[in-house]
Amino acid sequence: MNAADLIALLLQHSPALIVAIPLLGAFITPLISRLNDKVRNVFVILTLGLTASLVFLLASDVFTGNIHTYIFGSQDLALPVVRILFEVDAMSAFMAIISVILSLVAVIYSWSFMKENTGLDKYYTLILLMTAGMLGMELTGDLFNFFVFLEITSISSAALVAFWTNKAKSVEAGFKYIVISTIGALFILFSIALFYGQYNALNMAMIASAIQYTFLDKIALVLLIAALAMKAGVVPMHMWLPDAYGKAPSSITLILVGATQASLYGVFRVCFTIYGGAINLSSISIGWILVILGIITMLLGVAMAIIQTDFKRLIAFGAVAEIGYILLGIGTGLVIMLNPEMTATGLASMKGGIFHIMNDALDVGLLFLVAGAIYYATKE
Amino acid sequence: MIFNIPFIAVAALILIGLYAVIFKRNLIKMVIGITLIESGVNLFLITLGYREGSIAPIYTSSPGGIMALPVPQALTLTSIVIGVAVLALMLSLVIHIYRHYGTLDVRKIGGPEE
Numbered sequence: 001m002n003a004a005d006l007i008a009l010l011l012q013h014s015p016a017l018i019v020a021i022p023l024l025g026a027f028i029t030p031l032i033s034r035l036n037d038k039v040r041n042v043f044v045i046l047t048l049g050l051t052a053s054l055v056f057l058l059a060s061d062v063f064t065g066n067i068h069t070y071i072f073g074s075q076d077l078a079l080p081v082v083r084i085l086f087e088v089d090a091m092s093a094f095m096a097i098i099s100v101i102l103s104l105v106a107v108i109y110s111w112s113f114m115k116e117n118t119g120l121d122k123y124y125t126l127i128l129l130m131t132a133g134m135l136g137m138e139l140t141g142d143l144f145n146f147f148v149f150l151e152i153t154s155i156s157s158a159a160l161v162a163f164w165t166n167k168a169k170s171v172e173a174g175f176k177y178i179v180i181s182t183i184g185a186l187f188i189l190f191s192i193a194l195f196y197g198q199y200n201a202l203n204m205a206m207i208a209s210a211i212q213y214t215f216l217d218k219i220a221l222v223l224l225i226a227a228l229a230m231k232a233g234v235v236p237m238h239m240w241l242p243d244a245y246g247k248a249p250s251s252i253t254l255i256l257v258g259a260t261q262a263s264l265y266g267v268f269r270v271c272f273t274i275y276g277g278a279i280n281l282s283s284i285s286i287g288w289i290l291v292i293l294g295i296i297t298m299l300l301g302v303a304m305a306i307i308q309t310d311f312k313r314l315i316a317f318g319a320v321a322e323i324g325y326i327l328l329g330i331g332t333g334l335v336i337m338l339n340p341e342m343t344a345t346g347l348a349s350m351k352g353g354i355f356h357i358m359n360d361a362l363d364v365g366l367l368f369l370v371a372g373a374i375y376y377a378t379k380e
Numbered sequence: 381m382i383f384n385i386p387f388i389a390v391a392a393l394i395l396i397g398l399y400a401v402i403f404k405r406n407l408i409k410m411v412i413g414i415t416l417i418e419s420g421v422n423l424f425l426i427t428l429g430y431r432e433g434s435i436a437p438i439y440t441s442s443p444g445g446i447m448a449l450p451v452p453q454a455l456t457l458t459s460i461v462i463g464v465a466v467l468a469l470m471l472s473l474v475i476h477i478y479r480h481y482g483t484l485d486v487r488k489i490g491g492p493e494e
Binding site: 158159172 | 417
């Protein structure tokens with residue numbers, strides 16, 4: 001087999017491999033940790049590097065306009081067998097690039113930042129699990145699968161937020177985070193049940209093609225948006241975010257930024273894929289709600305940042321404000337995109353929102369790394 | 381089904397769970413509230429797949445007649461497994477909180493920085 005065939009084969013199976021490699025790596029990490037600490041660190045970096053290169057390979061093909069679909073289960077679509085589909089479009093690939101780069105940077109950063117801690121085999125295992133969960137959330141095309149990966153992400157990130165168990169505040173922040181994210185995930189499961197009861201489908205595209213926008217669909221929309229906004233830290237439900245961001249190790253905070261954005265990606269998917277055909281000019285109130293929430297988030301995040309004395313909490317409130325900007329982009333897009341005279345403006349605001357996801361990942365992530373470096377130098 | 385009792389039970393479980401999470405002051409009671417919400421959602425999934433007079437979906441020893449839909453049951457099993465993991469993690473965090481503060485009352489936990 002020559003190199004071109006190998007790359008084609010890797011490209012064909014890359015959606016599955018991108019999730020499978022960190023997942024398997026997570027379970028091998030404790031074994032390798034028995035050998036040597038340096039070998040383990042190199043192994044984790046190599047695993048994430050391999051995942052990152054596969055993400056880039058997949059993204060380079062998706063950005064030329066091909067949407068990749070990967071079928072787990074029976075390949076014969078005529079059979080009425082339940083199967084899980086991974087559907088990768090440009091938005092998924094974009095988010096996957098951001099998540100995998102954040103994880104890779106966090107792992108390289110932890111090499112010296114965490115070297116005085118014990119229990120690092122569990123730490124690296126959880127980081128790999130969390131990465132697998134985030135990437136799965138972003139690549140999947142199946143709603144129940146989305147819920148499962150969301151839970152994998154929240155369980156491992158809550159355990160990582162509470163990693164410094166000798167500090168009371170860290171444990172408290174971890175408990176807050178797991179309570180909030182579990183309740184959010186259960187809301188999502190409830191709305192999945194509502195969809196399944198009505199349309200007999202779990203696939204996002206099938207639900208989107210069948211959706212009627214009935215009363216039950218409106219309840220499901222409210223539950224989905226509320227749960228994902230809760231996980232993203234939008235203002236009425238933002239209480240966990242400064243604690244979790246402020247008390248977690250800095251390398252973990254960097255990946256938490258990615259996990260938050262995976263939830264925001266969920267908001268995009270719900271608004272524009274599942275309800276994309278159903279939301280019309282008579283039902284744009286959900287867009288207005290998102291706009292108002294976004295504006296409150298921006299104002300309150302910045303206002304609360306001014307009075308903070310703790311450096312990491314200050315940046316965390318800045319991160320809350322950034323989430324507001326992204327949400328404002330989504331909401332404005334929803335409100336005015338369907339108005340035929342303003343479609344271009346709506347699309348521009350959406351592009352701004354999506355572009356700001358990348359800015360948020362870079363600036364907030366780097367600020368947290370700086371905070372971690374200051375902590376490392378001063379130990380305060 | 382008589383008077384849609386399973387659906388009423390779902391609503392009751394979820395509302396009691398939410399009440400416990402929001403208003404109870406004891407961390408263990410909050411954890412119990414979350415498991416109640418989870419049981420409510422699981423019961424909802426199971427109820428959606430059930431039709432009156434249907435039997436368990438085991439193909440090899442079926443006496444005939446209609447079968448309950450197996451997909452919601454598979455979803456529920458997955459959800460139960462996830463629920464156990466979340467419960468274990470929450471209780472271990474509660475143990476750590478108790479070690480640090482010596483209490484489980486949310487009003488006495490936290491307060492000013494170290």
